[in-house]
Amino acid sequence: xxxxxxxxxxxxxxxxxxxxxxxxxxxxxxxxxxxxxxxxxxxxxxxxxxxxxxxxxxxxxxxxxxxxxxxxxxxxxxxxxxxxxxxxxxxxxxxxxxxxxxxxxxxxxxxxxxxxxxxxxxxxxxxxxxxxxxxxxxxxxxxxxxxxxxxxxxxxxxxxxxxxxxxxxxxxxxxxxxxxxxxxxxxxx
Amino acid sequence: xxxxxxxxxxxxxxxxxxxxxxxxxxxxxxxxxxxxxxxxxxxxxxxxxxxxxxxxxxxxxxxxxxxxxxxxxxxxxxxxxxxxxxxxxxxxxxxxxxxxxxxxxxxxxxxxxxxxxxxxxxxxxxxxxxxxxxxxxxxxxxxxxxxxxxxxxxxxxxxxxxxxxxxxxxxxxxxxxx
Numbered sequence: 001x002x003x004x005x006x007x008x009x010x011x012x013x014x015x016x017x018x019x020x021x022x023x024x025x026x027x028x029x030x031x032x033x034x035x036x037x038x039x040x041x042x043x044x045x046x047x048x049x050x051x052x053x054x055x056x057x058x059x060x061x062x063x064x065x066x067x068x069x070x071x072x073x074x075x076x077x078x079x080x081x082x083x084x085x086x087x088x089x090x091x092x093x094x095x096x097x098x099x100x101x102x103x104x105x106x107x108x109x110x111x112x113x114x115x116x117x118x119x120x121x122x123x124x125x126x127x128x129x130x131x132x133x134x135x136x137x138x139x140x141x142x143x144x145x146x147x148x149x150x151x152x153x154x155x156x157x158x159x160x161x162x163x164x165x166x167x168x169x170x171x172x173x174x175x176x177x178x179x180x181x182x183x184x185x186x187x188x189x
Numbered sequence: 190x191x192x193x194x195x196x197x198x199x200x201x202x203x204x205x206x207x208x209x210x211x212x213x214x215x216x217x218x219x220x221x222x223x224x225x226x227x228x229x230x231x232x233x234x235x236x237x238x239x240x241x242x243x244x245x246x247x248x249x250x251x252x253x254x255x256x257x258x259x260x261x262x263x264x265x266x267x268x269x270x271x272x273x274x275x276x277x278x279x280x281x282x283x284x285x286x287x288x289x290x291x292x293x294x295x296x297x298x299x300x301x302x303x304x305x306x307x308x309x310x311x312x313x314x315x316x317x318x319x320x321x322x323x324x325x326x327x328x329x330x331x332x333x334x335x336x337x338x339x340x341x342x343x344x345x346x347x348x349x350x351x352x353x354x355x356x357x358x359x360x361x362x363x364x365x366x367x
Contacts, residue, residue, distance in 0.1 A: 026340075
């Protein structure tokens with residue numbers, strides 16, 4: 001279990017929000033969010049891995065070199081996973097899983113998470129998971145629902161309600177339709 | 190000679206006379222019949238021309254519009270449609286099997302399936318279907334989010350009860366936050 005990393009993401013909100021207006025997110029929601037992210041990462045890893053294996057199968061490489069390549073592939077997968085979380089947390093503000101669950105990570109004082117803090121949080125997640133995921137148990141008892149990784153990196157996970165994918169799609173279609181109505185048709189030659 | 194025998198012998202005596210009369214009448218009326226036939230044909234052609242003129246005129250359109258807008262006609266139509274006779278007519282229409290035949294023929298028609306394919310492939314329909322799919326995904330997402338928030342609270346309460354700690358004041362309701 002590792003519900004925690006999913007929650008994160010660089011926060012777009014710049015102004016600190018008054019304490020009483022913030023809704024912190026609990027363990028179950030964070031686990032679901034992380035599971036979605038893990039599924040996405042795994043899917044991409046499988047596609048890349050199968051593609052690489054097919055290409056390598058055409059080459060007659062020595063056994064030792066194959067082992068080295070496999071180790072490099074594993075390292076690349078780990079780095080890719082870390083990059084996934086760090087990039088989403090510090091750029092768009094939410095991982096895809098967090099977007100679906102409408103949650104977001106921000107700093108203790110409501111600021112956007114910077115890349116360095118996102119990396120620290122990633123390390124915190126790993127450390128929290130090492131002792132049989134005991135690092136996530138504080139989420140159940142902390143008044144701000146913070147796990148080890150949150151305390152380690154100085155972050156919190158909060159609700160981030162926003163328009164759904166369908167609502168965004170409808171709004172885009174509506175905008176296109178209204179734009180087409182406003183612009184007069186091109187004259188025929 | 191009895192009366193019966195007299196009656197039986199009469200046709201044989203009168204038949205030449207009757208035949209002569211019939212032939213005379215036929216010969217006399219033959220020209221008249223031709224004239225009548227020609228007159229009937231001319232009348233029919235005249236009627237057709239008159240109907241054509243009426244159908245081509247603007248007057249017919251005006252008459253139809255006035256008739257459709259007429260309150261009397263509308264009332265009469267309404268009464269006719271509400272009558273038992275109209276209901277019986279509809280029943281008999283369905284009982285006759287005509288509707289079934291119409292639908293059977295429609296389903297056998299290539300044009301109908303072509304039309305359905307065209308409609309199904311039209312941008313408006315595909316957009317509506319995709320919107321419906323997104324709407325379903327939205328609804329599913331809402332359900333998952335709602336249940337996960339409840340599960341958050343439940344798990345927190347259960348954990349605190351387990352270790353004998355006082356339940357904390359639960360965080361604000363989902364959606365009330367940032």
